[in-house]
Amino acid sequence: MERLPLFGHRILDLTTGWSGAYGTRLLADMGAEVIKVEALNDGDSLRASMGRSDSAGAMFNHVNRNKYGCGLDLGWPEGRGLFLRLVALSDVVVEDFGAPVAAELGLSYEAFRSARADAILVSLSTQGTGVTHDDPVAGVAAAAAVGLALWHRRRTGEGQKVEVAQWETMVSLMGEYVLGHSMNGRPPEPIGNRHSFMAPHGSYRCAGDDQRVAIAVKDDQQFAALCRVMGRPELAAEPRFADVVSRYHNQDELDGIVEEWTRQHSPEAVTESLQAVGVAAAPVLNAPALFDDPHLRARGFWESVSHPEAGTWDLDGVPWRLSRSPAHIRLPAPRFGEHNEYVLRGLLGLSEGDVRELVEAGIVGRPST
């Protein structure tokens, strides 16, 4: 087995929101040594958002696995000085506190560069144009940016600053709407689960409580196959459903017919019978169903993780698989300040007395015991 792709690379994680934490989690999964640096007063906002103190928050533990934790208050000059010493020993800094806070703290890219000439800084901004979105998509972009910036530094010796604006990342996932508007001047319309040319196309109620299956029929051949499976082969020849255009116009009626059939079966049974004849179908899975899903189980998607305070539970693994260096969950999320010793004494070479003084001065946060 090869070493993980980012083995030997240190990343300082100053993020406090979901996007940033998800991005650095992807990098931690890839083998980077991600050190989560948390302020003393409120720690990470995700720790707080779960309404429990310290590291008991489910969400926090999910997005911070494979990371190390250090409690260091950047509000104090001594805290910032120690942080800049860490920057000198690290490859990348990722932050989401925004330009005003960065300026106030004196933690600009220039400050990082003075600590390390080829520093890489990734700044996330989840605000922007007023559309806030509870989605970690900018974090994926940030992880990609780190890969490219490391490539660039390896090739040229140069560091750089990368800016990730959540709004821009999101719009890049809908480019055809922007182009389409530019072509024809029409804004997109809500079409629900309907499709511009596929019909039937939607989610259909199945037997059981709140069970649904999604079905998408692309062409005549697939529609004929669906009709055969439903036991209604004659439908495929009826003028109201015979071709793509008539099915599109008569899809309300068609949806009723399909649902009449799906209501008699489980989502899994409908999926299997349609997939057997080459029609796209899948159960509509919710979170509990995802945990039981045979495909995800067979692929080893869920990994069991044990946390000293939170116990043992299943956690989604690495969202992509590598053939030579399969990545796994190596560490549970850090408790507050759990790795102070490693960071302050191991990396920065402070003495036990130095650390005690920093704790007493309220600059370093101790793990709660």
Add this chain to the structure above:
Amino acid sequence: MTSLSVLRVLDLSEGVAGAFCAKLLAGFGADVIKIERPGAGDPLRHHGPFPDDVPHGEKSALFLYLNTGKRSITLDIAKRSGALLFRRLAEGAEVVVESFRPGYLADLGLGYRSLSRIKPRLVMTSVTPFGQNGPYAGYRATNLTTSAAGGRMAVAGEPDRGPLETGGYQAEYLAGLHAFAATAVVAFSADATEVGQHIDVAAMECLATMLEPQVSSWAYEKRDIGRRVDNESGTTFLRTVQKALEAPDPAHSFFQELDHPVAGRFTYPGPPFRAGAIPWQAARAPLLGEHNEQVYCGELGLSREELTALFASGVV
């Protein structure tokens, strides 16, 4: 030109996810060659919207957007001569992006194992709805059914109504964005270690991973939060699109105009992030087979006669 210009990428993908991954690599400067089937080319060329709603293989908004900055060659890899040519191209490439049904490339002798023998540092990124193995690996899928299987549909929409697809090709784009991040990280590592890897990206898993609030609540407390009233993803998606279209900020210069010789001049979104030292390369999508001569004759060293023979036999 950027520092990524030395990164040659072969884009064999035919869906949104793989095309988006390769588009982003091209945008940051990689030399991306899109390999299209002779004749009709990439099936996405047939997907709208089109200018004035008139379908045309060189005017699909979806294709034009997803293929900016790439070169296009035609090649039928299912023919033996085509597969041999592809192996020659792979010798000179760092990355292959593909989205075929699992096992298809291996059947043609073009799977990761055989390509890595001729080019050990090659990175192959496979981005598919369900991944390379497991019970659903061979399943057919569309953006709708992938959204359903990945749990994204169940949490979108209003609580008292049915599950909702979140609009556009979000499931595929998100898989493509993850594939891009994985490729960037692994290509960097392969550049240092001279050893490549096969990356298996499953859209279903990318979506499930992004359901952290629901997944962590269930894992931890056996509580199903289900659809969230305050965040209807479907509506949010439309709001975001509308906002983007109505109030583009010219000072911020995110949107860019690109001219295309057949389709015309239109507005495109810019990069998903701004990298200070790796400037975004805005360039139009290629015409079908536009770079056949440049790549086959200029770079692979085929003669005009050889190219003509391959053309006549339907390989190119």
